[in-house]
Amino acid sequence: MKRLQSIMCAPLILGSILLGLSGCFSKAVQSGGEGQSAQQGAAKGSNEGGVSQNIPDTSFFGQNGSDGLRGLDKNPSEERLGGNTLTAKADPGSASRQMEELRAEQLASEAAGLRDVLFAYDSFAISEEGRQVLARNAEWIKSNSGAHVTVEGHCDERGTLAYNLVLGEKRAKSVRNYLVELGVSPKQLLVVSYGKERPVCAEHTESCYAQNRRGHMVVKAGK
Amino acid sequence: MTFRIVVFISLCLSVGLAWIIESGATDVFLEAARPDFQKIPLGVAGIDNSGGAESPEGRIRLGSRIEEVLKADVRRSLVFSLVDLPSIGIKVGHLGAVPDPEFKKAAEQGVSVIVWGKAGMTNDAKDPDVNMDGYVYDAGSDEMVGGKRYAGGTSVVRLMAHRFADELVFRYTGEPGIARTKIAYVSEQGSARELFVMDYDGYDSRQLTADGFLNLMPKWSPDRRFIVFTAYRNRNTQNIDMIELATGKRWTLVSLSGLNITPALSPDGNFLAFASSHEGNSDLYSLDTRTKAMQRLTVHAGGDLSPSWSPSGRELVFTSDRSGGPQIFLMSMDGTNVRRLTFEGNYNAAPAWSPRGNWIAYVCRSPKKEYKICLITPDGQKRVQLTSGPGVDDAPSWSPDGRHLVFSSTAGGKSQIYMINADGKDLEQITFTGTHNSAPTWSPAS
Numbered sequence: 001m002k003r004l005q006s007i008m009c010a011p012l013i014l015g016s017i018l019l020g021l022s023g024c025f026s027k028a029v030q031s032g033g034e035g036q037s038a039q040q041g042a043a044k045g046s047n048e049g050g051v052s053q054n055i056p057d058t059s060f061f062g063q064n065g066s067d068g069l070r071g072l073d074k075n076p077s078e079e080r081l082g083g084n085t086l087t088a089k090a091d092p093g094s095a096s097r098q099m100e101e102l103r104a105e106q107l108a109s110e111a112a113g114l115r116d117v118l119f120a121y122d123s124f125a126i127s128e129e130g131r132q133v134l135a136r137n138a139e140w141i142k143s144n145s146g147a148h149v150t151v152e153g154h155c156d157e158r159g160t161l162a163y164n165l166v167l168g169e170k171r172a173k174s175v176r177n178y179l180v181e182l183g184v185s186p187k188q189l190l191v192v193s194y195g196k197e198r199p200v201c202a203e204h205t206e207s208c209y210a211q212n213r214r215g216h217m218v219v220k221a222g223k
Numbered sequence: 224m225t226f227r228i229v230v231f232i233s234l235c236l237s238v239g240l241a242w243i244i245e246s247g248a249t250d251v252f253l254e255a256a257r258p259d260f261q262k263i264p265l266g267v268a269g270i271d272n273s274g275g276a277e278s279p280e281g282r283i284r285l286g287s288r289i290e291e292v293l294k295a296d297v298r299r300s301l302v303f304s305l306v307d308l309p310s311i312g313i314k315v316g317h318l319g320a321v322p323d324p325e326f327k328k329a330a331e332q333g334v335s336v337i338v339w340g341k342a343g344m345t346n347d348a349k350d351p352d353v354n355m356d357g358y359v360y361d362a363g364s365d366e367m368v369g370g371k372r373y374a375g376g377t378s379v380v381r382l383m384a385h386r387f388a389d390e391l392v393f394r395y396t397g398e399p400g401i402a403r404t405k406i407a408y409v410s411e412q413g414s415a416r417e418l419f420v421m422d423y424d425g426y427d428s429r430q431l432t433a434d435g436f437l438n439l440m441p442k443w444s445p446d447r448r449f450i451v452f453t454a455y456r457n458r459n460t461q462n463i464d465m466i467e468l469a470t471g472k473r474w475t476l477v478s479l480s481g482l483n484i485t486p487a488l489s490p491d492g493n494f495l496a497f498a499s500s501h502e503g504n505s506d507l508y509s510l511d512t513r514t515k516a517m518q519r520l521t522v523h524a525g526g527d528l529s530p531s532w533s534p535s536g537r538e539l540v541f542t543s544d545r546s547g548g549p550q551i552f553l554m555s556m557d558g559t560n561v562r563r564l565t566f567e568g569n570y571n572a573a574p575a576w577s578p579r580g581n582w583i584a585y586v587c588r589s590p591k592k593e594y595k596i597c598l599i600t601p602d603g604q605k606r607v608q609l610t611s612g613p614g615v616d617d618a619p620s621w622s623p624d625g626r627h628l629v630f631s632s633t634a635g636g637k638s639q640i641y642m643i644n645a646d647g648k649d650l651e652q653i654t655f656t657g658t659h660n661s662a663p664t665w666s667p668a669s
Contacts, residue, residue: 049460049478055512056467056474060445060492068669069386069393069400072359072369081375081382095415095435098458102414122548122570150459157633159594160573160586160617161662162440162485163542163549165461166498166505166526169482192459193482197416197437204633 104221105150112140114149117175117215121156124170126178130215134175137217138182145188148220151175153193154200156209161195168193175215190220263395265303265336266329267294269315270355273343286342289355289384293338295424296388296402301626301644302395306334315339322360322367330362337362338391340370342383353380357387359394369394381426399668401622406629406666407431407441407450408640411659418452420468423622423665425640425653431466438464440618442487443666451476451486451495463497477510485529488512489536494556496520496530496539507541509556520558531576531583532556533601540564540574540583540601551585553601564603571597573618578667579625582645584609586617596630598645609647618661621645623668629653631661 070079114137117130126134141149153172155164172191180186201208270290297303306329308315313329317339326337340357358370371390373383382403389400404423409416415435421428432438437455444451447468454464456475463477463486477483481500488495495510502519505526509518521527525545532539536556543552548569554561565571570588577583580601587597587608594615599606610616614634621628626645631638640654640663654660 049462049480051479051510051515051517052474052476053515054474055476055515056449056465058444058446058449058465058488058492058495058512060490069390072371072390072394074367074369076356076370076372078354078372078374079386081373081379081386083376083378095433098415098435101458158592158615159570159588160529160542160549162529162618163526163544163572165439165482165484166500166528166544169500169505170526190459191481192461194437197439198414204636 101221105218108219108221109217112144112147112219114140114217114219116217117171118210119171119213119215121158121209121213122167124153124167124174126174126215130175131178134178135182138179138184141179141184141188142182145185148188148190150190150192150218150220151179152198152216152218153191153195154198154212154214154216155196156212157196157199157204158209159196161197164195165193168195171213171215175217262304263302263336264306264334265297265338265391266306266308266313266334267297267315268308268313268317268323268326268337268339270339270357271316271318271341273318273341273354273356285344285353285380288380289340289342292381292384292424293388296385296400297391299424299627299642299649300388300392300400300402301624302392303336308334308337320356320358320367320370322358322365326360326362327365330365335362336360336391336395338387340387344377351377353377353383355383355387357390359391381422385422398624401624401627401668404623404666404668405447406620406640406653406663407443408631408654408663409439409441409661410657416659416661418450418466420450421654423642425655428654431468431471440485440662441664443664444488445490445492445667447666447669449488451488453484453486463495487530487532489532489556490534491536494536496532496556498528498530507539507558509558518558520554520556521561527552529573531574533576534578534580540576542572542574551583551599564599564601565606566603567606570594575619575621575628576601577621577625577645578623581625584619584621584628586619596628596643607647609643609645610650618663620664622665627665629663629665631663 115133117133151172153168155168172193176189176191199212201211270286272286294305298305311332313325317323318341329337337360342355345352354374356372358367361368371387385402388402392400401423405420406423407420410419416437417433418431418438418441419428420431436458439453441450441452449465449467451465453461455461461483462475463483465474465476479499479501482505483499486495486497493512495512497508498505499508505528507520507527507530509520523545525543527541527543529542530539538555540553542549549572550563551565551571551574552561552563568588572586574583574585582598583601584598586594588594596609596616596619598609612634614632616630616632619628619630627642629640629642632641638659638661639652640660642651642653
C-alpha cells in the first residue's frame with residue numbers, strides 16, 4: 001500500500017509524456033480500411049509511421065455475432081448452420097517479392113563478406129571475437145558509404161517467442177552501437193529483431209543454439 | 224507436485240453466485256469453492272442414422288462421426304463425466320424423440336443426463352444437405368427436457384456436434400461452453416510464418432495470411448471478429464496489424480519505428496495494449512481504439528512486453544527484465560501501481576491472465592533450464608508448475624471457461640500445439656502436421 005502512494009505522481013509524469021507524444025499523432029495519419037495498400041510505401045525503418053487514425057470499431061458490449069446459443073426446446077425448430085466463412089487472403093505477389101528481396105540481399109551480403117557476431121546464452125554483450133568480426137565488417141561498411149546495412153538480431157530456440165524478440169533487438173542494437181563506435185554512420189544502419197523465428201540451424205543441440213544466437217548483417221538490395 | 228486447487232463449480236455460476244473477490248489491488252472472479260463438486264454423469268445413447276443418404280455406409284459414418292465429436296466435446300467440457308452406457312448394461316440406439324424405458328434404468332444407476340439423436344443426409348450427390356436431431360433426457364424429471372434440430376451442408380457436420388455440446392453445457396451451467404471456440408496460431412509455410420485459425424479440437428484449420436514473411440503472436444478481439452498480431456510487412460518494420468476473419472480485410476494499427484509486438488485488446492475492446500521500442504527499449508503502450516490516443520504505460524530502461532489484461536480490464540500483467548532476467552509484473556491499466564509477481568527462478572515470461580481471474584499462466588524456466596508452463600495466483604501466494612519434461616513450452620493461452628490452456632511445445636521435436644487442463648490433467652496434442660506451429664491463442668466463447 002505504501003508503494004501505491006509512492007507511485008501517485010506517475011499519472012502526472014505519464015500525462016506529460018502523453019502531451020509530448022501527441023505530436024506523433026498528426027504525422028501518423030494513414031488511410032486505414034484498405035490497410036494493405038496504405039502500408040506498401042510506409043516507413044522503411046525510418047522514424048515515420050505511428051498509430052492509425054482509421055481503426056474499425058472493436059468495442060465489445062457482450063454480444064459476439066449471430067452464432068450464439070438459442071437453448072434447448074422440446075419442439076425444436078430447425079437451426080440452419082452456415083459453413084466456415086474464414087477466408088485466407090493470399091498475397092502471392094508479396095510472398096514472391098519477399099523471396100526475391102531476400103535472395104538479392106543474401107547475394108549482396110555474401111559479396112561484401114559481412115560475418116555474423118555470435119552471442120552467449122541469454123546475453124547481448126559483444127565478445128572479443130565479436131569485436132574483431134565487427135571491426136572487419138565496419139571497414140567494409142565505411143568504405144561503401146552508399147550501402148545500407150540491416151543488423152538482424154537472432155536468438156536460439158530456448159525461451160519464449162516474445163522475449164526473444166526483445167533479446168534479439170538488444171543484440172542487434174549492441175552490434176549497431178559498436179559499429180557506430182567504430183565510425184560507421186548510423187544513417188547506414190537499420191536494426192531489426194527476428195527473435196528465434198529465423199534460425200539458421202534447426203537442430204536442438206548446443207552447437208546449433210550457438211550458431212543461432214547471432215547478429216547478422218545484410219546489405220540492403222536496391223535503394 | 225500435487226495440485227488440488229482448481230475445482231470449477233460452474234453450477235453455482237449458473238444461478239448467479241459469481242463472487243468478485245478483491246485481493247490486494249487485483250480483481251479475481253472466483254468460482255464457488257466447493258471441493259465436493261462432482262461432474263454430472265452423462266451418457267450418449269447413440270446418434271443414429273435416419274434415412275436419406277445414398278450409401279448405407281455413408282449414413283453409418285455420419286451418425287458415428289457426430290457421436291464421436293459430441294463425446295469428445297462432452298469429455299473436454301469438464302462439466303460432465305462421460306458414462307459408457309453399454310458397459311453398465313444400457314442398450315443404445317434410439318431414433319424417436321421419446322425417451323426409451325432404458326433411460327430410467329440408467330438413471331437408477333446414477334446417470335443424470337442422457338443424450339441421443341439421429342442424423343441424415345439428402346440424396347443430392349453433389350451438395351447433400353445434412354440434418355441432425357439431438358435430444359436430452361434428464362433423470363431428475365424423467366423426461367425429454369429439450370432438443371435441437373440442425374441442418375446445413377456437409378462442412379458443418381462437426382459444428383452440429385459442437386453446438387449441441389455447447390447447448391448441453393449452457394443448460395447445465397449457464398455458460399456457453401468451449402466446443403465452438405477456435406484457436407488462432409502461427410504455422411511455418413516454407414520460410415514464412417503465417418496466421419491460421421482452427422477449431423479448438425485442432426480440426427478445420429484455415430490459413431488467414433499469406434504474406435510470405437513473418438506474422439507473429441495473434442490475439443483475438445473480444446467479439447471474435449478480429450485478430451491483432453505482429454506483421455513484418457516490409458521485413459524491416461514490425462507493425463501491429465488487425466485482420467477481420469470474415470473478410471480477410473486488414474488494417475495496420477501501429478507502425479512506430481522499432482519493435483511493435485505482443486498486442487492485446489482489452490476485454491471491452493476499447494484499448495490495445497502493446498510493446499514498442501520506438502522510444503528506445505521495449506516499453507508498454509495503450510492505444511484507445513476510439514480516440515486513437517496513445518498512452519505510454521511503462522518508462523523504464525528494462526524491456527517491457529507481453530501485456531495480458533485482467534478480466535475486468537483494470538489491470539495488466541506483463542513481462543519485464545527491469546530486474547535482470549525476465550520476470551512477471553502487474554500494474555494498473557494506466558501504468559501505476561507496478562509490482563513484481565514472480566520471484567522463483569530467473570526466467571519467467573509470456574503471462575496470460577485467466578478469464579476467471581484466479582490464475583496467471585506463464586512460461587517459467589525450471590532449475591534444469593527447461594521452459595515449462597507455470598501458474599501463479601495474482602496475489603503471488605500459490606505457484607504451480609503445470610508441465611514438465613523436455614522441450615520448450617511457450618505461449619500459454621486460456622480457454623474462455625478458464626478450465627484449459629493451449630500452448631506450444633517442442634517436446635516431440637517440432638513445435639506443435641497442445642491442450643492441457645488447468646489442473647495439469649489430460650495433456651492432448653492438437654496439431655500434428657507441419658514443421659512448426661506456435662503462438663496458439665484461444666478465442667473467446669460466443
